[in-house]
Amino acid sequence: MVTFDCCIEDAKIYFGGKxxxxxxVIDNGKIxxxxxDVALIQADHKINAKKNLILPGCIDVHAHLRDxxxxxxxxxxxxxxxxxxGGITTVLDMPNSxxxxxxxxxxxxxxxxxxxxxxINIGFYAAIPSNIDEISLLVxxxxxxxxxxxxxxxxxxxVESDEELTKYFSEIAKWNTILAIxxxxxxxxxxxxxxxxxxxxxxxxxxxxxxxPEGEKKAVERCLRIIEKTRTLLHACHVSxxxxxxxxxxxxxxxxxxxxEVTPHHLLLKTSDLKxxxxxxxxxxxxxxxQDIEAxxxxxxxxxxxxxxxxxAPHAVEEKEKGFLEAPPGVPGFETMLPLMLTMxxxxxxxxxxxxxxxxxxxxxxxxxxxxxxIAEGFDADLVLIDMKKEYLIKPELFSSKxxxxxxxxxxxxxxVVATIVNGIAVMEDDEILVPAGSGKILERGAFS
Ligand code: DOR
Ligand code: ZN
Ligand code: ZN
Numbered sequence: 242m243v244t245f246d247c248c249i250e251d252a253k254i255y256f257g258g259k260x261x262x263x264x265x266v267i268d269n270g271k272i273x274x275x276x277x278d279v280a281l282i283q284a285d286h287k288i289n290a291k292k293n294l295i296l297p298g299c300i301d302v303h304a305h306l307r308d309x310x311x312x313x314x315x316x317x318x319x320x321x322x323x324x325x326x327g328g329i330t331t332v333l334d335m336p337n338s339x340x341x342x343x344x345x346x347x348x349x350x351x352x353x354x355x356x357x358x359x360x361i362n363i364g365f366y367a368a369i370p371s372n373i374d375e376i377s378l379l380v381x382x383x384x385x386x387x388x389x390x391x392x393x394x395x396x397x398x399x400v401e402s403d404e405e406l407t408k409y410f411s412e413i414a415k416w417n418t419i420l421a422i423x424x425x426x427x428x429x430x431x432x433x434x435x436x437x438x439x440x441x442x443x444x445x446x447x448x449x450x451x452x453x454p455e456g457e458k459k460a461v462e463r464c465l466r467i468i469e470k471t472r473t474l475l476h477a478c479h480v481s482x483x484x485x486x487x488x489x490x491x492x493x494x495x496x497x498x499x500x501x502e503v504t505p506h507h508l509l510l511k512t513s514d515l516k517x518x519x520x521x522x523x524x525x526x527x528x529x530x531x532q533d534i535e536a537x538x539x540x541x542x543x544x545x546x547x548x549x550x551x552x553x554a555p556h557a558v559e560e561k562e563k564g565f566l567e568a569p570p571g572v573p574g575f576e577t578m579l580p581l582m583l584t585m586x587x588x589x590x591x592x593x594x595x596x597x598x599x600x601x602x603x604x605x606x607x608x609x610x611x612x613x614x615x616i617a618e619g620f621d622a623d624l625v626l627i628d629m630k631k632e633y634l635i636k637p638e639l640f641s642s643k644x645x646x647x648x649x650x651x652x653x654x655x656x657x658v659v660a661t662i663v664n665g666i667a668v669m670e671d672d673e674i675l676v677p678a679g680s681g682k683i684l685e686r687g688a689f690s
Contacts (some may be wrong), residue, residue: 245273245284247387247665252626253292253299256616259592262638265295267622270664274618276632290619290626296597297616298623299579300604302385303421303478303550305571306332307353307362315555315643317358320575323553323642324361325669328579330623331613331684332364332553333385341395343368352683353585359665359681362623363679364610366568368395369409376412376415383685384659386419386476386610391460392427400427407467414473418686419608423454424460424485425526444565445516452527454482465492465499476607479552481526483536484660490545500607502548503537505578509585510648516531520561520568522648523625524554541591541599547607549580549599555644573644577635581649583627609686615669620666624642631657641674 247267253260256275265272276282300325307315315323324332334351342351348367355363364385369474370376376387393398399405413420430451437447461477465488468475480486480501492499506524515528522528540546554571561568579600586593605614606641612621632655637647661669668676 242283244371247286247288247622248279248282248284249288249290249295249624250279251292252295254295254616255290255593255597260294265616265622265624267665270622270666271612272616272618272620275616279300286610287556288660293518294627295616296328296627297601298625298661298663299328299600300331300608300614301329301553301578302333302548302604303504303577304332304553304575305337305555306334306355307338307555308351308358311549313643314557317355317363318360319641319643320553320555321359321361321363321675321681323573323575323640323665325661325674326641326658326672327575327577328625328627328661329361329551329575329611330366330625330661330663333364333366333608336366336388337390337395341368342366343370343396344375345382348379348382348384356679356683358678359529359594360668360676360678361681361682362684363681364608364684364686366657369398369413371397373409373412376409377416380416380418384418385610385684385686386421387413387524388421388423388506389659390423390678391464392423392425392430403463403467406464407471410467410471410473414471415606417474419476421478422460422464423478423525424457424464426456426459429453429456429459441448446568448523449512449527451501452525454484454529454533457482457526458484458488461488465489465497468497472498475499479504479507479526479550480537480540480546481507482529482533485535486540490540493545502543502550503541504550505544505574505581505656506552506572506648507616508534508537508549508580514648517591518648520563520565522644523561523565523570524572525570538590541595547599547603549578549582549596550604551575551650553634553642555642557643558646566592569604572648573637573642573646575642575648576640579625580635580654580656581652583629584654587629587655610684611687622662624662625655625658626662628659631659633657
């Protein structure tokens, strides 16, 4: 009789769009079978799911794992432990690290360091290199996308010139690789900042009047106009307001190659929360209005939004304690995304199948993560076990992330991640990390044409 590596029994499995009772047989990191009764299966390791829910692990396409010179904010080990605690089995790392991921050498260094420390799967983004010839080299080195900060490019490219952007966008299109954008408008920001600092406004008002919904929409529309010619695969990060979302909806109706994501903080928090938490809720884009929140939920319902991603952007508490304008933007999100979104499922704000599509299935499809994002035979055994009855309060002091603050501090989650399995190995159970640093994998995107 064959002995498999692992067998999970007595679970409620999200399989084929439905919940089915049974077990999952795993071998060599892959799902071999999904069966009703596992009694006759021989396996080296058996996990009793105790009737808990099993979903495909979350694929977070927007995270800042930091490390290197920013290790004081987060490193590959603490970041991936934090992700595992939140039911995330794969993350894509953004390039605004220090040094930024702008060339093949730095990318290789990042991969090497991450391999030694990660407990989950990590893939990488790169910034658009100013030397256009390096685009193909970065693609060959396995990146999952390029990231462009339209208000703050990490390289010497002139983001104010449509002509220049068209050149880079065309080259990226050749390689069938995603271009993710942080949509904002450099000129508007600079002009507003200099004007507003002269007026007698509070730091918070200066911030809100600088990073506006109009700036976000303008940048989205500008990129959409360019991809109409270049046919680049565009992914708009953290859409936060109804105007930007409508621009995307409109482009989708015209069959442009555009996808977009939303974060839990933009779905669940508004400007009054920013007033309450101050710099600890300061993010870019800023938290917006109730009307924007409603537009985002409507966008989820209509399928205009493709992905929910954390934008996990950890900073040191001391940095957040500087004045509001000096404090860096960003909040940790790994340990709160899935519990809070499942809480929304329990409140019937969204359906479970939609959540799985937004956090697993669609990210895998859009970013070309083969054999991921689904529980099915032949797929990677990246799974998350959830207790849908366990309620608890969010306490940032218990985070594995180095960033022990959250604008969701004190919220009640109505579901708990009880275990996370990555490539068939139980990485986290009952808030304990069970594997050594380096047990995770570095992912590389394969060939495209
Ligand atoms: O809030 C944010 N934090 N927005 C960004 O665009 C950058 C990020 C970070 O890296 O801290
Ligand atoms: Zn961003
Ligand atoms: Zn980000």
